[in-house]
Amino acid sequence: QVQLVESGGGSVQAGGSLSVFCRASGLTSSDYAMGWFRQAPGKEREVVAGINWNANSISYADSVKGRFTISRETTARNTVSLRMNNLKPEDTATYYCAAARSWGKWGRGVNGMDYWGKGTLVTVSS
Numbered sequence: 231q232v233q234l235v236e237s238g239g240g241s242v243q244a245g246g247s248l249s250v251f252c253r254a255s256g257l258t259s260s261d262y263a264m265g266w267f268r269q270a271p272g273k274e275r276e277v278v279a280g281i282n283w284n285a286n287s288i289s290y291a292d293s294v295k296g297r298f299t300i301s302r303e304t305t306a307r308n309t310v311s312l313r314m315n316n317l318k319p320e321d322t323a324t325y326y327c328a329a330a331r332s333w334g335k336w337g338r339g340v341n342g343m344d345y346w347g348k349g350t351l352v353t354v355s356s
Contacts, residue, residue, distance in 0.1 A: 236325065238350060240353070252266075
C-alpha cells in the first residue's frame, strides 16, 4: 500500500520561511516523479513544484519561482522537501504531496498523479 505522508508546514508571517516534507512508502520503484500541489479555500488545486526521480528535472509554478526550492533525498529517493522563502499571504493553502509514475505524467498536472498525500496546512499572515 502506497502512502505519502507530509510533515512540516504551520503558520508564519509574510516574508518568513517554512519547509514541508513528504516521505513515500510502498512505492515499487524509486523512479516516481514527486512534488507538491496546493489548494486554497474556494480554489482549484494547482501545481507548485515537481522533481523527477534523479533530480535532473525540476519544475516550478511561476508564482513560486525564486522563492521555493524543491529537493529530493538522493539515496532512497523517497523523501521530498520544499523550502519556502519570502512567503506571501497568497501562499496560504493546504499543500499536498503527490507522486507520478513518470516525469511525463507529472507534466499532466492533477490528472497525471498516481498517489496523493492527505495534505498539510500552510498559513501566511500579513
